[in-house]
Amino acid sequence: MSTKSQRLQRLIQHYRDETGNASVDMHEVAKFAADRGYPLPKPKSALDRLAEQLSIAAREEVRHDKVTGRPYRANLAVVQWNNGQQLTLWHDIDVAPRRVAHKAFVQRREQMVGDALQLTLDVTHWNRVHEGEDPIVMPLDFTDDVEWRLNAPDQDDKAA
Incomplete structure (x- = not known):
């Protein structure tokens, strides 16, 4: 089956x-x-659609640090299981207790690791079946990328 x-x-x-x-x-x-x-x-109920829209809005909400001026996500998502069903609970980052924030950050990092693993498997396969072409190299150390973006001019500066 x-x-x-x-x-x-x-x-x-x-x-x-x-x-x-x-x-x-x-x-x-x-x-x-x-x-x-x-x-x-079966179509989603109006309540399910609204809950989806609320989750999207929570995920997209950005605030700016009062000291650094840098943007950060206002809400943390923590996925947990309840009676065999996946449940996502949203927490305001500014008041979330450490255990909640840590769990949210670990879950996001695990998503990144899963994406990096799958990307590696996909690139390895593509390179194998296209061995007559230059192999695609996909570095997974993001240290420099993050540093560059942290130090890049703001979007407003680019427009000027």
Whole structure:
């Protein structure tokens, strides 16, 4: 028995095979699937949509440090599990206790590590199947990148 993700992956490949398109717009794949009788998922409730919008707003909220003037995210997200369901709790960074802030920062770092691992696997594969081309090298030490951005002129300075 296959998972829902595996069935959807096969559907994407079927769309590619049928259309000959290597690059796909998932809205087009969804229309393709619906036209062939694939059952559409139940729409999200208005409450679920509002909760999503609130999470996006919380993630995007930026404040500026009163001493350094540098921007920082105003809210920290901590993911936890409750009765087998994933729950994200949002905390104001300025009042979050250390244990909450630490957990949020560790979870964000783990996301970065996961992304770096997958990027390495993807680049390694691409280089193997395209061995006749110059290999793509993707450094994962971000120390210099972060330092450069910390010391880059503000966007306002670039416009001047």
